[in-house]
Amino acid sequence: MARLLLSGVAPLPLLPCRRRAIAFALPLGNVRLRLRVAAPTSRVATVEEDDNENNAPPPPCEDFDPGAAPPFGLADIRAAIPKHCWVKDPWRSMGYVLRDVVVVFALAAAAARLHSCLAWPLYWAAQGTMFWALFVLGHDCGHGSFSNNSRLNSVMGHILHSSILVPYHGWRISHRTHHQNHGHVDKDESWHPLPERLYRSLNRATRMLRFSIPFPMLAYPFYLWSRSPGKSGSHFHPSSDLFQPNERNDVLTSTACWVAMAALLAGLTFLMGPLLMLNLYFVPYWIFVMWLDFVTYLHHHGHNDKLPWYRGKIDDMYRNGAICGED
Numbered sequence: 044m045a046r047l048l049l050s051g052v053a054p055l056p057l058l059p060c061r062r063r064a065i066a067f068a069l070p071l072g073n074v075r076l077r078l079r080v081a082a083p084t085s086r087v088a089t090v091e092e093d094d095n096e097n098n099a100p101p102p103p104c105e106d107f108d109p110g111a112a113p114p115f116g117l118a119d120i121r122a123a124i125p126k127h128c129w130v131k132d133p134w135r136s137m138g139y140v141l142r143d144v145v146v147v148f149a150l151a152a153a154a155a156r157l158h159s160c161l162a163w164p165l166y167w168a169a170q171g172t173m174f175w176a177l178f179v180l181g182h183d184c185g186h187g188s189f190s191n192n193s194r195l196n197s198v199m200g201h202i203l204h205s206s207i208l209v210p211y212h213g214w215r216i217s218h219r220t221h222h223q224n225h226g227h228v229d230k231d232e233s234w235h236p237l238p239e240r241l242y243r244s245l246n247r248a249t250r251m252l253r254f255s256i257p258f259p260m261l262a263y264p265f266y267l268w269s270r271s272p273g274k275s276g277s278h279f280h281p282s283s284d285l286f287q288p289n290e291r292n293d294v295l296t297s298t299a300c301w302v303a304m305a306a307l308l309a310g311l312t313f314l315m316g317p318l319l320m321l322n323l324y325f326v327p328y329w330i331f332v333m334w335l336d337f338v339t340y341l342h343h344h345g346h347n348d349k350l351p352w353y354r355g356k357i358d359d360m361y362r363n364g365a366i367c368g369e370d
């Protein structure tokens with residue numbers, strides 16, 4: 044767990060203790076379980092220290108094992124969630140889509156009609172937030188919580204995500220990998236810390252884009268295109284190592300939808316003019332990207348309490364990682 048750099052921030056300073064514990068309280072029926080997990084954020088070793096780590100005695104830490112499975116199973120967690128939360132209502136889900144789409148077009152129509160310097164910034168913020176809402180609905184399609192109908196989930200996921208230039212299946216599959224490995228330095232997909240050796244190997248421009256605000260807030264399209272530093276592949280390419288061979292057709296379908304949306308935007312730009320399209324679509328798009336990066340960064344790192352990161356072989360990474368997010 045040593046020698047980590049948090050994505051989006053400068054390298055961490057050296058502090059006296061290697062890691063500390065965070066207590067999580069989970070209400071499971073009438074029982075409240077407390078789990079202590081590692082939070083390896085209070086000290087970061089240098090490369091040289093880390094090279095000597097195997098010879099050094101283990102640091103004094105509290106009585107917890109960061110790799111130990113939580114003292115409850117997925118069935119316990121499922122049982123603790125109220126039953127009504129498991130009900131999928133496609134009509135209700137479609138109602139959310141209809142409501143958000145109506146708001147998106149109403150905002151665009153109002154802003155285009157007003158066409159004033161005062162109205163545009165308000166529109167950008169509101170429409171960027173609505174694009175984020177569309178992403179969240181597509182996210183539910185990707186998780187299968189939109190409805191029990193996988194075809195409906197796929198169709199709506201493509202419509203929603205393509206409209207904001209996200210390749211639905213490419214993202215869905217890597218997002219699954221993210222949830223399966225949440226909090227794992229080497230296997231997680233989003234906002235994982237970089238090992239110091241990798242950080243040192245980055246060129247100056249990459250370091251600035253990765254670690255200097257506001258650039259990391261604009262990272263999502265670049266992540267979709269070429270993933271994170273140290274990883275290969277693309278969310279658009281069916282042969283990427285992100286995907287299994289049987290997922291290639293899905294990825295191709297989503298990339299085709301993305302290209303169709305890009306062509307539509309190009310056509311609208313030709314018809315309506317670049318300035319109007321910049322105001323109507325492209326500025327709100329970047330506001331949406333900032334929302335996405337902001338929310339997912341906080342989900343991984345928390346605000347007051349830092350969250351644990353794992354490394355190496357973890358017996359039940361899904362369970363360990365799933366409880367180490369912050370919402």
Ligand SMILES: [Zn+2]
Binds near residue numbers: 182186218222
């Ligand atoms: Zn998710």
